[in-house]
Structure formats: C-alpha cells, structure tokens
Amino acid sequence: MVLAIDVSIGREDPVRGLGLCVHGASDQALVVIHRIAGMLGCVVHDCSSGEILRPGDMGTWHEYQQWRDRALGTSDNREPGT
Secondary structure, eight states: OOEEEEEEOOSOSSOOOOEEEEEEOOTHHHHHHHHHHHHHTOOEEOTTTOOEEOTTOOTTHHHHHHHHHHHHTOOSOOOTTO
16 A cells, blocks of 8 residues: 655644645555544544544545546546555
C-alpha cells in the first residue's frame, strides 16, 4: 500500500481540529485515519457527505475513487477499494 496524507491544522492555538487530505487507493487509508483519530481523541468527518464515520464505515471513499479515476482518465478497471 502506498499512502500519503497531507495534514492541515490551521492557525488556531490550541488546535481545535485538523484536516487530512489522503493520496492513495487502498481502503486501508480509512483504517489509518481512524487510528490517527483514535489516538487524538477525535472523530472522522467525511467532508463530502457531512457524515461522522465510525470505524469500518467507507463514507464516500469509493465514490471519490471513481471520480478521481474518471478525472485522471484511469481505465485500469480496478474494483472500488483497491
């Protein structure tokens, strides 16, 4: 799995929230995000749907992957989550 996560924390001190921009194609990305949130005592918010995600929830992850593949012209016929 190749995964990169950009972290944005804003300018407030103390930090009240953070944003994660995930670059990668694996469903394991959400496992990592939930692990980070758990260590920080945070919840995972799906910015596309507005939902709070519980561990195991995929939210709009697969829809994002399909959009990304169309936008980039990827046609490798990957199944969602791979």
